[in-house]
Amino acid sequence: MNSPIYRLLPVSFRAPGANASTVQRLSRSLARFSTSRSVTISSSPANQGKHTCSEAKQNKRLRSATLENTRIELKIDPRKVKTFGELNIKPPILESISKNFKDIEKPTNIQKGILALLRSDASLVVRQTPGTGVSTALSMYALDFGKGVVPCPTPFVTTIILVHSKELALQYSTTFKKLLKDATSVDKNSIYQTLYRSTPEEESAQLTLLKSNPGPNILITTPTRLLDLLENDETRRFVPIYNTSNLVVDEADLLISTKSSISTAKSDTSNNAHESPGIILMQFLIRLRNRIVRENNKKFIPLRLIITSSALQHDIPIMLHNNGWDKDRPLIKVGMDPSGGRFTSRFPADVSCHCVTYQTDSLGSRVIDTKLPTIDKDWLFNPQNELLLSMEESSHAFNRSKKISAMKGSKNNQKSSILFSECSTFESDYFDAFQILFEQDKRTPSLVIIPDHVSMNGAIKALAKRNIKVGVLDSSEDSSELIVKYIHQTQSPVSRKRHFLAMDEVFNTKYNNTEDISYSSYPQPDIVLSKYANIRGIDMPSLSRVYALGFDSLPGGRSIFTMASRCRVSNIFDRRNKSLNELLDKNLGPEKKGKLIIVSIDQDFGNEVSKALAISLAKIGVNVTPLMK
Ligand SMILES: Nc1ncnc2c1ncn2[C@@H]1O[C@H](COP(=O)(O)OP(=O)(O)OP(=O)(O)O)[C@@H](O)[C@H]1O
Incomplete structure (x- = not known):
């Protein structure tokens, strides 16, 4: 493991706390690097396709897939695919799917599209309906890709899966474990490993594993943790990225959106001060990898990007283009919503949406259905109003976060105790409201989402006082x-x-x-308690109730849509069926549907909030149903 690659980064390179200048520093270190190692990057030859496909002839099911000023060879036509086998997945993976994944019999449309397109010479930007099997398909693809066909004596990472949270990293890990359940003769740690920032003990366990099995084929990681390892001379050599062929970015709107960013610094609590670590990592990784490949191969084989999220917006393909990441490999957009704020995927037919408010007045405390203003659909879907709309939608969350930052910033001054006690009043009202709703719903096991600023421990205690058992x-x-x-x-x-x-x-x-x-x-436990970012992308089989305590638990329409799609009342194939709604009402009754319930309290429900919530719901095509008798 003494490749010159490991001398790439000078000691001065630091990632945590990095901001935009980190990228410049990384670039400078890149410029000084040269290697004599001969490296070949694997990629299936692009031009063996049976039929050429222009945009007009593209698979009708992938209606919004667009080819960017180019023609690609489709080696598999997704329209003709019926089974995973026809997508050229290796037999042991197929066997594992049929044996260890009881739910899965045949590929969903998006799985057919993705796995077929990945056999061709393209990068993908995919906006999928949540829970339609994209992560599963990408796990199958990464495993199928395996070591690639690279003649290289030392182990290296072929596929990096970037995720925003520990929870999603662990979910991928669980999927790989299941896929490899019967592969008893292989060392699983050489196939996949998971990295995320955590406690010193957990981080040290990750590192011990990585030292004993450097360069797993598949690396599932948060960008911050990978940057942590790459910045360190000692640890960098355990994550050899010089042969990486695929870079998957899951839940990309949380990782690489130019609209939001998470800080790279462990100690940093503000969300806005830094460029997204996902973008910093991509900039570094792609330049490094491309540079080495160019220096060592006659033919340059570009990195394949697979960018996916159920809440993807146009800023991401634009950002990819501005960085020149679509230059070497065509970028195919699948399932993107048109601009103008209209979402093409509607609220699931087997889930009903309810908005309720907890009110305390001279008559006592009770939960009532929230009165939301009517939104004019023509105004809503006029592309000219897009900017205004997104401002409208986010203004409440913004004001709220400003208030919370002010509270955090004033920890040491005398006002802080007043502000914190005000905050805890908010919290106790939410929990009182939830208790009423939970009892009314006969204590059906539920997922409860709380806003970012509410402490998890505080919430667990508050719920325990109300005789509600909490799992996390x-x-x-x-x-x-x-x-x-x-x-x-x-x-x-x-x-x-x-x-x-x-x-x-x-x-x-x-x-x-x-x-x-x-x-x-x-x-x-009676319920699972979480914050939105931790639950994003997490599959919860049999879930039928989602409670959002406070409008700012779910920021914007897309997050409401994403969480509603987590309810798994009917199966993956039936739920988009237009007649499902009627079918459910007729055969099962509305009470058998999944429910997403947005709980507000009197104090935070002014005009500004009710309008923003009404806009968010109208954009995802929700008809709000009364809940209270
Ligand atoms: N072809 C299939 N048929 C039936 N069930 C499937 C199929 N593919 C995946 N599933 C199941 O559907 C659930 C959701 O899958 P997965 O997490 O891959 O979806 P996703 O599209 O990545 O979700 P998200 O949008 O939240 O990231 C999992 O329980 C998975 O086992």
């Missing part, structure tokens, strides 16, 4: 899988016990049915 997303004891952790109190002897549940046990009525003798002693 966490990593399994070996830190390789996403689970729900539930800490419960035992009576004799009195103690606190931790209990871990697999994601598919949490909302499954089989496990909640106390009449079933085999599960009656099974400690089970």
Whole structure:
């Protein structure tokens, strides 16, 4: 592992706390680098396609796929595909899918499109309907790609999957573990590893694993953690990225959007001061990788980008273009919404949306259906109003975050205790409202989302006081899988016990049915509590209730749409069926539908908020249904 690549970055290179100038520093270090190593990057030959496909002839199912001023060779026509086998996935992966993934029988349309397009010479920008199997398809593709065909004696990373959160990293890890369940003869740590910022113990465990198995084929990582390792002379050599062929960016709107950014600095609590670490990492990674390939290969084989999110907007393809990342490989856009604020994917037919407000007055405290203003659809979908609309939608969240920052900034002055107690009044009202709703709904297991500024521990305590048992997303004891952790109190002897549940046990009525003798002693939380960013992209089988406590728990229409799609009342193929709504109402009754409930409280529900919420809901085509009797 003494390749010259490891001398690439000078000691002065630092990533945490990086801002835009980090990129310039990284670029300078790149300019000084030269290597004599001969490296070949794998890529399937592009021009063996049976039919040429122009934009007009593209797969009708991928209606909004556009080819950017170019023609690509489609090696597989997704319209003709019926099975995963026809997408040229290797047999062991197919066997694992049929054996270990009970839900999966045939590919969804988006899976057919993605896996077919990835056999051709293209990069992809995909805006999918949430929960339609994109992450699963990308995991299959990454595993299928494996080591590629690179004649290289040392291990290296072929596919990087960039994720925004520990939770999503662990979910990918769980999927790979499942896909490789029967591959008993291979060392799984040489195939995939997961990196994310965490406690010193967890980070050190990640590093120990990486040292013993450097260069796993698939690296699932948050950008900040990869930057941490790349900045360090000692750790850089364990993540050899010089042969990387695929860069997947999942939930890209949270990672590389130019509209929002997460700081790279561990200590930094402000969200706006820095360029997104996802963009910093991409700028560095792509330049580094391309430079080495150009120096060592007769033929330059460009990196394949796969950028995906259910909330992707046009700023991302524009940013990719401005950085020149669509120069070497055509970028195919799949499923993007047209500009003008209209979402082509509508609210799932098997989920109803409710808005309620907790009111306290001389008559006492109660929950009522929220009165939202009517929004003129012509005005809403006029492209000229797009900017105004996004300002309208985000203004409340912005004002709220300004208020919270002010509160944090004033921790040491005498006003702070007043502000914090004001904040805790907000919180207790939300929880009182939730308790009423939860009891009314016969304590159906639910996902509860709280705003960023509310403390998780505080919320768990507040709910426990109301006799509601809370589970939270966490990593399994070996830190390789996403689970729900539930800490419960035992009576004799009195103690606190931790209990871990697999994601598919949490909302499954089989496990909640106390009449079933085999599960009656099974400690089970009533709800799972999370913040929006941690739950994004996380699959929760059997979930049918989502409560958002406060409008700012779900920022904007797309996040409402994304969370509603997490309810899995009907199956992946039926839920887009137009007649599903009628079918459900007729056969099952509206109470059998999934429910997304947005809870507000009197104090935060002014005109500004109600208009912003009404706009968000109208944009995703929601008819708000009354909930209270
Ligand atoms: N072809 C299929 N048929 C049935 N179920 C599937 C299929 N593909 C994936 N699933 C299941 O659907 C669920 C969601 O899959 P996945 O997480 O891949 O979706 P996603 O599109 O990546 O979601 P998100 O938009 O949140 O990122 C998982 O439980 C997965 O096992």
